Amino acid sequence: MNKIVGGLLLVLLALPASWARDNSVEDRSADEALLTWANPFPWQVGAAYQNHARPVDLGGAEWKLKGQSVAGEVGVRPWPWLLVYGQVSANEARLAERMRENADPGAGGLLGVKANLWQINEGLARAAWRVRLQLAGYYAYRTSSDAGEGKLSWGEATIMLPLNYHLTLARSARNVFAGEFHSLEIFAGPAFSKLDGTWTVGDWQRDFEESQDYGVVGGANLWLLENLCFGASAAWFDGTSFDLSVTYRF
Numbered sequence: 001m002n003k004i005v006g007g008l009l010l011v012l013l014a015l016p017a018s019w020a021r022d023n024s025v026e027d028r029s030a031d032e033a034l035l036t037w038a039n040p041f042p043w044q045v046g047a048a049y050q051n052h053a054r055p056v057d058l059g060g061a062e063w064k065l066k067g068q069s070v071a072g073e074v075g076v077r078p079w080p081w082l083l084v085y086g087q088v089s090a091n092e093a094r095l096a097e098r099m100r101e102n103a104d105p106g107a108g109g110l111l112g113v114k115a116n117l118w119q120i121n122e123g124l125a126r127a128a129w130r131v132r133l134q135l136a137g138y139y140a141y142r143t144s145s146d147a148g149e150g151k152l153s154w155g156e157a158t159i160m161l162p163l164n165y166h167l168t169l170a171r172s173a174r175n176v177f178a179g180e181f182h183s184l185e186i187f188a189g190p191a192f193s194k195l196d197g198t199w200t201v202g203d204w205q206r207d208f209e210e211s212q213d214y215g216v217v218g219g220a221n222l223w224l225l226e227n228l229c230f231g232a233s234a235a236w237f238d239g240t241s242f243d244l245s246v247t248y249r250f
Helices: 002-022 173-178
Strands: 043-058 061-079 082-095 104-121 129-146 150-160 163-168 183-201 204-210 214-225 228-236 240-249
Touching: 043 082, 043 183, 061 104, 061 129, 061 240, 082 129, 082 150, 104 150, 183 228
Parallel strands: none
Antiparallel strands: 043 061, 043 204, 043 240, 061 082, 082 104, 104 129, 129 150, 129 163, 150 183, 163 183, 183 204, 183 214, 214 228, 228 240
């Protein structure tokens, strides 16, 4: 009988502590808001600098489309394996040796997706690494103009199939002394891209398109924190373009 009474007393004493744990997220000292964003975790924002170098065919001759873009980005993950993102950019571009270097900026935009199709690791409890096969693609439309030498506008559709190796240095006890940053990933793979655009000077127009549509992409991402990433990537289509970015996940 004493054991039963003692057991009941222990249960009753544990109830207040359990109730406190269940309500540990409540904070009556914090004021409420008219609107609340309760779960912002699938969202991310970022900024990118992009340098463009792409051989194009214009009137049967090959020229190089060269330029740069500065972009702001917003992305969302409707599922953990899928990222949908968009960019708004300011662009400067020219046809090398046909237009002056001091191009005036123009506006642009990009819509892209990244999907993790398959991965392998040691299991969630032990894994410090994982290898992923990704499918990524985007469509970008950009414009740029140069006073007196015309306006450039072009669209680019790109599909990539990179293989990604992700090493987490803040995951398990065996990596505890390598925690200067959170994780590192590297990726590389084939890519296919179609680019076409127009060079307009007054009422005169000339169309151009890519001279090389198959290429390779590669790069690396350094996660300084679990939600803060610095990235660098390059794409080669008989000319090398590169991209520098910073991304913050909520």
